[in-house]
Amino acid sequence: MTTPCHPALDPALFGEGPARDERFTVKEIWVDMVNLPEDDPEWKMEFFHRQMNEECNVLENAASNIVDFPDADWNIRYWLARQAADEARHVDTYREIVEQRGGHVGQYPVMNFQYRILRRIDTLIGRLAVQNRTFEADGLDAVTHAIDEARRDGDEPLAEMYETQQADEVLHIRFANDWIKEQLKVDPMNVLHMSRALTHGARAFEQVFADGGTDVAKYGVATDARLEAGFSAGEVDVAVEQSDARRAAVRERLGVD
């Protein structure tokens, strides 16, 4: 058996992974996953399976935030509990989709980078900045695009499922945005906690997705959904600029229009 030769993930950026049962094969980095081209007949199944585990990471992060920050105010703990339940529902939904389409749990490898990155962030504001305002916001862009794609393919039940998920994601980002804005007023040091966490998240993300994992150019920022989720117009403008620049760079690198 050959072992893939990759630099190890930096333990300062990644904590231990969550528990997984024996059905799962867990990989550390994107390049070791089953990364199929979109015209592959198995592409969708692998995508649903990957999403199931991603949602599980978000569930595990919301749950961990409840445990790790027992002194946080009740309002934010209540919302984290709500998020945990929503994410559990999402995991179950993707599991059902995988099984209805003839797949099974553990069919493809999974990654737990979202959970592992958050284990190394020691403030709640930092975790929410990375998980809810960054990962979930990126997910919101993706799911907004996926709704159109499913409708274009004539898959109305899938489009409806994505719409439900989109509404949940808006809620999760919005409660985090509202709470973060409050905390920034309470203590200016929170700006530093947040920016330190975002830098941490970006560095860790780079390690996981090295060698092509960020070569996604097909959709941009879901501006209306982001505004609804509590981002300011200025924040959305910055996200659009960054996304456009990144997608242009990807298209140039890959030589596509």
Place this chain on the structure above:
Amino acid sequence: MGYTTIRERADAVGTFRFISVNLMETLARWVPTTPELEAKILFGRHIWDMAQEADGLGQRTSELRAPLHYNARPTDGYMQTLDALAALTDTAERAEAMYDGVLPDLEARYRDYLAGTNQMQDEPTVRVIERVLSDLARMREDYVRFQAQRPDLRPQAKDWKDRLAAIANGPADFVAFRTAPPQALEV
């Protein structure tokens, strides 16, 4: 036990709130540390049920002249029950202790409260508890479906039944009532 004074009612409702928050935290702690996906989903969905129960009870404590979201720590004996539950590591034991142990026992304690309070005077608490009981029943139904989904997940340890019985039968006294404040003397 009768819950006749406002103070006794506030202490009981505050204790139920403490228990709901504690169980929310236990379920949350179990989510990343439980390997089986189906169990993670079961526990994860119920975290919010416990949060909603705590929230409703916590609103009620402020109406009973205690602080908003008043958390009253239970008696030491009942705390041992909650701690024993939280300390379980095996998935099947966690699930069975929660859904066939602590929750039915908790339901009985809520019903004792309903039997021991004045249904008319304490109607707002009664309504909150009726909603809690409906949630607890649904959570236990979810566990029945989980068992059908994962029949392989059953506790295997020989001493399990005894340990489950110890968790399921917590001490009858679970509310640590505050002592009544001294009455003001009229001079």
